[in-house]
Amino acid sequence: MILQYSNDSIYHIYSIPVSQVRRPLRNSKASVHRTPGKFKIKVVSQSVQSLPKQSSRSPRPLWGPRPSKPLPQRTQRIREGSVKLTNYKDKIYHLPIEIGTPGQKFNMAISTSYPAMWVKSLNRSSSHPYRGYNNTSSRTYIENGKTFGSYFEANQGYWSQDDVTVAGLTVKNQVFGEAVLTDDTFKNTDIDGVFGLVPPGSSADEGPTVFENMISQDRLPIPAFSLYLNRYNSSDRDSMLIFGKRDRDYCIGWFIFAPLTSPRSWQFEVDGVEVSSRMKVVSDEPGRAELDTSTPLIHGPMEEVRMLHHYLGGKPHEKLLGRYVFDCSKVDSLPDVEFIVSGQSLPLSSRDYVIKEDQDGHVTCFSAISGMYWRKDTTPNWILGTAFMRAYYTYFDKENSRVGFATARH
Incomplete structure (x- = not known):
């Protein structure tokens, strides 16, 4: 596992298998070869200015109506486990x-x-x-x-x-x-x-x-x-890891569940990725996504991420391959990016997928969605890091071989 510090001040913990060896690995070498995934693009010829900020479908389908008034703050309880x-x-x-x-x-x-x-x-x-x-x-x-x-x-x-x-x-x-x-x-x-x-x-x-x-x-x-993950320097309640159960204090509405596709990781199928139900990234077969708290970003196939930012209005970073930036004055009007899981929408607002960084008084708005070249047929199409999991209270259910998502109570 390696934590990398790049020019845009983003930490990455790259998960690397550990192994038992009888001598130090001083002379060991490793390399990674990746090729693009199998996703195809279906798009509606439409600019980001004409896209609605929110999805045309209900933002949280099957989870019941949103409360008509703000939910009362509850006292945060920390129990055993x-x-x-x-x-x-x-x-x-x-x-x-x-x-x-x-x-x-x-x-x-x-x-x-x-x-x-x-x-x-x-x-x-x-x-x-x-x-x-x-x-x-x-x-x-x-x-x-x-x-x-x-x-x-x-x-x-x-x-x-x-x-x-x-x-x-x-x-x-x-x-x-x-x-x-x-x-x-x-x-x-x-x-x-x-x-x-x-x-x-x-x-x-x-x-x-x-x-x-x-x-x-x-x-x-x-x-x-x-897992409930809060936002840094916010008024959110404390982040929590809860063993052995779900806690309704940390979420709103019902859960959407997705069965695991691999017994060795928290990996599941993704039907597609959309921008406010207008621009779709779909595949001949369901894509794969893995939940990973080791990265603050959302990593996807290079070409699909490029097309996604084309319709969001993001520009490629001048030095960082696969990274994109937004005009900070337009961030609040950006549409939702939706991950379709088990036939339901898991939308991310611009607050979820835009990272604002202040370096010497200059604010840059980075996209948390990053493109990568994957090694063919051995890695998921998408890695959903903490930028995704902050939006959803996430349930890791080994008993039923599934993961579940409910709107996080922020």
Whole structure:
């Protein structure tokens, strides 16, 4: 897993499989080859100025009417199995955990695409004074004896085993990577590692994740979790990760569910992408989308994203391939972008898909929808990052092999 800082100040955590190796990966190499997806474009010859800002269909079909007056603010309750997340500038969400006995406290970036957990070791080589996990101080530490590593030499160390507590729930003998060599992925933040939340059974050599051990050790009423993500510097209630249930306090109306298309990831079918029901990006076969908290953006096939911004009025960024910018004076009049899931519309307003950044008094309006070249038949057509999930309270239901979406209560 690599966190990258680019010129537009956007963090990306690229999820990279970890594996058990018997020697450091100092000489390892990896490359990625991608080809465009199979999507076709169907468009109505119409400019963005003539498109309605909102969809012609109901913005939230099947979810019941919107309330006629603002909903009363409810007192936010934090129950066992729920944990507050910290929003780092709409780029990373992290949670507090404890490792060992007595518990050592750390902040971990959540990732719904990473198949393990790793934390910085107190014994790691670094010129920066980060805190780290000290296995000699824990009565419940068990030496694992296997080497921990990842591609691109991002992190190296060894697998360790200890009790882990999160959201008031303790799992015994959790295996995790203890990183001795790191590239200071989370430099200038309070984040100490990554907390993987892939579906149970997705990890291989790494062993069960914390979520999987919660299930096997009967710590959850049902094998599921849900996410409410707030907006940075807003009046929204705190972001929450809730294990074992859905909480109606964080959403409005009914859920739209989509079955998983892969047992190893939170991937599901997308029927298409539309701009206010006028411009459609459709395919001969349903597309694939994966929910990934590791990225703040929404990544899609390069050509489809280009056409999408053509009708939104976005211009290609001069230096960043696949990125687009908007005229900030026109952002409030931009139409909705709709993802069609299970035959229903999941619209994003311009507030959801436009990122405003102020650099030395100059405000740039970036699109959160980015184009990428995908590796053929091995990756989803769309990766829906936190820009998408802030709009929807998201339910990750392993028991029924599905994901669910309801309008987030902001």
